[in-house]
Amino acid sequence: EAGVTQSPTHLIKTRGQQATLRCSPISGHTSVYWYQQALGLGLQFLLWYDEGEERNRGNFPPRFSGRQFPNYSSELNVNALELEDSALYLCASSFSGQQAFFGQGTRLTVV
Amino acid sequence: QQPVQSPQAVILREGEDAVINCSSSKALYSVHWYRQKHGEAPVFLMILLKGGEQKGHEKISASFNEKKQQSSLYLTASQLSYSGTYFCGTYYKNDYKLSFGAGTTVTVRA
Numbered sequence: 001e002a003g004v005t006q007s008p009t010h011l012i013k014t015r016g017q018q019a020t021l022r023c024s025p026i027s028g029h030t031s032v033y034w035y036q037q038a039l040g041l042g043l044q045f046l047l048w049y050d051e052g053e054e055r056n057r058g059n060f061p062p063r064f065s066g067r068q069f070p071n072y073s074s075e076l077n078v079n080a081l082e083l084e085d086s087a088l089y090l091c092a093s094s095f096s097g098q099q100a101f102f103g104q105g106t107r108l109t110v111v
Numbered sequence: 112q113q114p115v116q117s118p119q120a121v122i123l124r125e126g127e128d129a130v131i132n133c134s135s136s137k138a139l140y141s142v143h144w145y146r147q148k149h150g151e152a153p154v155f156l157m158i159l160l161k162g163g164e165q166k167g168h169e170k171i172s173a174s175f176n177e178k179k180q181q182s183s184l185y186l187t188a189s190q191l192s193y194s195g196t197y198f199c200g201t202y203y204k205n206d207y208k209l210s211f212g213a214g215t216t217v218t219v220r221a
Contacts, residue, residue, distance in 0.1 A: 033208075033209050035211070042212070042213040042214045043153070043198060043211040043214075045113075045208065045209070045210055045211070048207075050207070055207070055208065056206075056208040090152060092209065094207075094209070096207070097140060097141060097202050097207045099143055099155050100143065100155070100200070100209055101155055102145075102154075102155075103152060104151075104152050105152055
């Protein structure tokens with residue numbers, strides 16, 4: 001069975017541009033979580049989607065947004081990129097509060 | 112709201128034991144433990160769903176004290192492969208937002 005897949009693996013953008021990151025959850029998982037992990041730091045909660053709805057968001061500005069599609073895949077959009085947005089963005093999926101599994105992440109570099 | 116992990120870092124020699132704690136001020140539904148090695152994604156270790164439950168993964172085990180809203184991860188007879196950053200993740204009652212502690216970096220030396 002396929003695990004959580006994220007694309008792209010690496011992304012280089014210029015300050016002010018927009019970035020779109022994608023996540024495909026494990027089959028049967030309806031929840032998708034997005035986290036930001038800056039170099040050497042912990043997992044900062046960004047967004048949680050379940051059954052197509054945004055259920056919760058972390059303490060991030062509105063330029064971080066996303067959505068979940070009917071097939072439960074998800075997209076994270078970051079507008080007006082800033083240098084501090086450079087980080088590893090991790091997606092995790094789960095079903096009904098059970099264990100969550102992570103994708104390999106997207107390394108976003110803003111120059 | 113994030114769970115609080117302690118200690119921030121621990122250095123062990125092979126064969127030594129360590130305990131990592133994860134506590135919450137809110138009622139917990141479950142606690143999840145993950146290990147992340149440098150440059151990799153976090154890997155799921157175990158989930159504890161109810162108070163008093165203990166789970167094991169190799170020589171790594173965990174307990175969940177529902178009264179104290181606390182979980183502890185026990186690294187027994189540590190091996191070099193145990194090195195990494197350990198995160199506890201929590202689901203709170205009536206809220207399935209998965210929040211993580213700041214992590215505990217474990218370094219096991221030969």
